[in-house]
Amino acid sequence: MTDTNHGDMFSEEHLKPFLPDQAFKARALIHDQALYRKAEADRLSYWAEMAENIEWINKWDQVLDDSNPPYYKWFVNGKLNVAANCLDRQVDKGLGNKKALIFEGENGDCTTLTYSDLLKEVSKFSSVLAKLGVNKGDAVTIWMPMVPEAIITMLACTRIGAMHSVVFGGFSPEALKDRILDSKSKVLVTADGAFRRGKTIPMKSAADEVLQNCPSIERVVIVERTGIPFEKVPNRDFTWTELISGAESDFKAVIMDAEDPLFILYSSGTTGKPKGILHTTGGYLVGVNATFRYVFDHKENDIYWCTADIGWITGHSYIVYGPLSNGSTVFIYEGVPDYPAKDRFWELIEKYKITVFYTAPTAIRSFMRWGNQFPDGCNLGSLRLLGSVGEPINPEAWLWYHEHIGKGHCPIVDTWWQTETGMIMITPLPGVTPLKPGSATNTFPGIEADVVDDQGRPTKTGQRGFLVIKSPWPAMLRTLYEDHERYEYTYWKQYEGLYFTGDGAWKDADGYFWIMGRVDDVLNVSGHRIGTMEVESALVDHHSVAEAAVIGKVHEIKGHAITAFVTLKEGFEGSEQLAQELKKHVGKMIGAIARPEEIFFTYELPKTRSGKIMRRLLRDIAENRELGDVTTLMDPQVVASIKDGFKE
Ligand code: WT7
Numbered sequence: 001m002t003d004t005n006h007g008d009m010f011s012e013e014h015l016k017p018f019l020p021d022q023a024f025k026a027r028a029l030i031h032d033q034a035l036y037r038k039a040e041a042d043r044l045s046y047w048a049e050m051a052e053n054i055e056w057i058n059k060w061d062q063v064l065d066d067s068n069p070p071y072y073k074w075f076v077n078g079k080l081n082v083a084a085n086c087l088d089r090q091v092d093k094g095l096g097n098k099k100a101l102i103f104e105g106e107n108g109d110c111t112t113l114t115y116s117d118l119l120k121e122v123s124k125f126s127s128v129l130a131k132l133g134v135n136k137g138d139a140v141t142i143w144m145p146m147v148p149e150a151i152i153t154m155l156a157c158t159r160i161g162a163m164h165s166v167v168f169g170g171f172s173p174e175a176l177k178d179r180i181l182d183s184k185s186k187v188l189v190t191a192d193g194a195f196r197r198g199k200t201i202p203m204k205s206a207a208d209e210v211l212q213n214c215p216s217i218e219r220v221v222i223v224e225r226t227g228i229p230f231e232k233v234p235n236r237d238f239t240w241t242e243l244i245s246g247a248e249s250d251f252k253a254v255i256m257d258a259e260d261p262l263f264i265l266y267s268s269g270t271t272g273k274p275k276g277i278l279h280t281t282g283g284y285l286v287g288v289n290a291t292f293r294y295v296f297d298h299k300e301n302d303i304y305w306c307t308a309d310i311g312w313i314t315g316h317s318y319i320v321y322g323p324l325s326n327g328s329t330v331f332i333y334e335g336v337p338d339y340p341a342k343d344r345f346w347e348l349i350e351k352y353k354i355t356v357f358y359t360a361p362t363a364i365r366s367f368m369r370w371g372n373q374f375p376d377g378c379n380l381g382s383l384r385l386l387g388s389v390g391e392p393i394n395p396e397a398w399l400w401y402h403e404h405i406g407k408g409h410c411p412i413v414d415t416w417w418q419t420e421t422g423m424i425m426i427t428p429l430p431g432v433t434p435l436k437p438g439s440a441t442n443t444f445p446g447i448e449a450d451v452v453d454d455q456g457r458p459t460k461t462g463q464r465g466f467l468v469i470k471s472p473w474p475a476m477l478r479t480l481y482e483d484h485e486r487y488e489y490t491y492w493k494q495y496e497g498l499y500f501t502g503d504g505a506w507k508d509a510d511g512y513f514w515i516m517g518r519v520d521d522v523l524n525v526s527g528h529r530i531g532t533m534e535v536e537s538a539l540v541d542h543h544s545v546a547e548a549a550v551i552g553k554v555h556e557i558k559g560h561a562i563t564a565f566v567t568l569k570e571g572f573e574g575s576e577q578l579a580q581e582l583k584k585h586v587g588k589m590i591g592a593i594a595r596p597e598e599i600f601f602t603y604e605l606p607k608t609r610s611g612k613i614m615r616r617l618l619r620d621i622a623e624n625r626e627l628g629d630v631t632t633l634m635d636p637q638v639v640a641s642i643k644d645g646f647k648e
Contacts (some may be wrong), residue, residue, distance in 0.1 A: 017434035021409050028297050028431025039445035043631050046446050047474055050290040055089045056080050057255055060282070064472060071479070072472040073259050074283030075238035075507025081155060081253035082285050083159035086324035087119040088253065099329045102352060103148045106195040106335035111148055125156035126251035128243045132219045134187055136161030136254055139264065141185040143167045143176050143207065145194035146334045149223045149240060150310050151320055153189045161254040165264040168311025169194055169203070171591040177210035179266050180277055183481065184216040193228035197339040204230040264481050265313055267419040268529045269490060270521045272537035276481030278420050285325060286637040287423035287475025291444055292322030293559070295427050297385060298354050305331040306358040314389055314420040316360060337363060342370045346378035360527035364397045365557045375404050385430055387413045390527025392515050393561045398437035403606060414516050416440040418501065420491070422475030425449065426513050439512045447473055449513065451505045456495035464506045466519060469499040521615065523552035523560045530562065530594050532615065538589035539564060540583055544572040549605045549613045550596070553622045561597040563622050565605055565642065574601025604638040
């Protein structure tokens with residue numbers, strides 16, 4: 001792990017760091033090192049100061065309780081409500097008529113909600129949820145397209161103190177079922193369907209296939225977005241419209257303890273079962289509030305667009321809670337970037353005069369491939385800051401983004417973080433940090449990270465190791481939902497007192513972090529995390545499959561392409577048709593994002609003597625590299641047979 005030297009990858013000659021534009025710097029919230037110095041001098045009083053930007057009903061007694069690691073408590077005994085911070089407080093500050101949410105649908109319909117409007121809608125839906133029997137501490141599952149009701153539902157949950165569990169709309173009903181069962185949600189909020197590239201995709205009727213196996217669900221709420229017909233189970237299913245009409249709009253925000261659960265968000269890990277990452281109230285809000293303000297250099301008249309879906313943590317932290325708790329104007333779009341044409345996003349930036357644009361490297365690489373004519377044909381002059389998240393951004397994509405979208409004058413914030421961290425952890429601050437394309441640069445003030453070797457010792461400059469976080473941070477996950485053991489095992493057992501991120505990284509001579517991607521059995525496909533074991537379980541679930549091994553093959557646009565090696569049961573023969581059927585089956589079990597790109601049938605899988613599948617070897621085969629050390633292999637013959645099969 002530590003023998004590769006990357007120190008000279010970005011020598012001075014190669015590329016000079018990009019310094020912040022003088023004009024940008026002059027207006028930036030953070031334009032010098034003071035915040036870094038403050039955080040270094042006294043981390044906890046710095047976080048206490050950050051917490052002053054939140055409205056507390058009762059102030060906390062203690063910033064951090066670290067007496068029982070790895071169970072940390074932040075802002076002990078503080079009382080607050082997150083939705084009240086995002087809505088009531090903004091209205092009280094005089095922002096009632098300011099736009100909170102601007103929505104454009106795939107077919108061009110547009111809805112704008114001011115802070116007052118949003119407060120009213122959220123209050124109404126809070127009354128609805130309460131009437132449906134949702135209490136503080138209950139779980140509500142949200143499985144919806146990117147429509148304002150999804151955000152209203154999230155905020156209504158936090159208003160009444162219920163935990164939301166948002167399941168990405170692209171996940172399959174089977175995946176939805178697993179997440180409902182794990183969270184024991186009482187209510188499902190969904191839609192009749194979603195628009196996708198001019199077509200409609202049913203959701204409610206698809207959910208019905210699994211709902212009879214979800215005993216915890218007492219009520220289902222359906223937003224009628226597309227007009228796709230669906231059936232209503234009496235006393236269980238209600239439309240959004242019928243519930244909301246006549247609902248009281250003065251629902252008072254419930255008082256929450258800083259450590260009360262705020263939401264669960266499922267994310268892939270190294271086993272077949274997704275992890276229910278649990279975030280709590282006070283620390284999370286302080287973390288996303290501060291990072292949103294400083295990383296995106298919040299300005300009163302910004303129109304901010306983060307292209308993530310609310311089904312991912314980016315949507316939670318940087319579409320909903322970070323921006324709204326800062327009183328920002330958030331733009332959301334329902335559709336994809338290349339429908340009806342490949343200039344859709346640029347057209348929207350021009351139309352809504354977007355000032356801050358936050359997207360993923362996989363999207364940037366697609367834009368690049370589609371050609372400059374699409375962004376060049378639109379007026380992108382409103383943009384002042386760009387962001388990137390989800391996976392390492394290759395310097396080529398960074399430079400293209402800088403030149404063709406940012407027109408050379410917009411800083412790019414490459415933000416490293418995770419579902420678990422809740423908030424941005426490693427990032428430039430756009431008014432101060434010299435940028436190096438491909439590096440997420442430095443820790444956010446108040447965050448302490450390092451790169452260590454397998455013994456937990458800091459690596460030398462240029463040497464690759466494991467990225468760790470050295471001290472607790474406010475928005476950190478508190479546990480895995482009802483699975484403390486897995487929480488401890490996954491994050492805290494590798495190194496004494498250090499949080500293990502699962503990413504490989506190295507630091508350059510300036511102390512900049514260069515993130516290399518996952519070192520565990522987790523893939524990053526188009527910026528989405530998929531566990532190899534999850535895909536393997538889905539494949540093995542098919543009646544023809546005996547065994548499966550899944551790897552990520554390096555892919556130009558997606559980062560990783562899911563590649564599966566499959567051995568079949570007696571009596572089954574590998575064929576193109578069966579490969580198609582297996583891909584479809586994975587789509588059914590998890591969702592389209594997890595469908596393998598390629599499937600290879602083989603007589604045996606390469607395993608170590610202890611029976612562990614040698615994924616590294618499969619990766620080498622798939623990417624046509626020379627094979628490394630195979631001496632620990634159980635049956636070296638297997639490699640030859642797979643390689644032959646692969647070439648066919
Ligand atoms: C994993 C977390 C954080 C929201 C989106 C993904 C990778 C994320 C970067 C970045 C290099 C990155 C890491 C991390 N990652 N951002 N700027 N540079 N890698 O959230 O699904 O929890 O995935 O995404 O590998 O561990 P997630």
